[in-house]
Amino acid sequence: MASRAGVGKTTIYRRYTSKEELVADAIESLRDDLLIPDTGKFWGDMDILINNTAKKIDSPFGRQTLALIISTASSNFQFAEVYWTKYTKL
Secondary structure, X not given: OHHHHOOOHXXXXXXOOOHHHHHHHHHHHHOOOOOOOOOOOHHHHHHHHHXXXXXXXXXXXXXXXXXXXXXXXXXXXXXXXXXXXXXXXX
16 A cells, blocks of 8 residues: 555554554545535525435445445444544544
């Protein structure tokens, strides 16, 4: 992975404290940035946001990504903890 990225392993080890953190970051990098709509009305914004999110999850890529997150988190507590803390915890 390091060689494909054009960096040394030490660069990756410096950035990530664990394999789980690296995997979580790699999965998140696959997601498109979520655009928050601004219709001028809160509920209108929420409707659009929920619809757009549902469309992304309902795509083949969205289903594969979600399945990967769930299966990895269910079999690897460290990954689940890193993913929860870094990407889902408010």
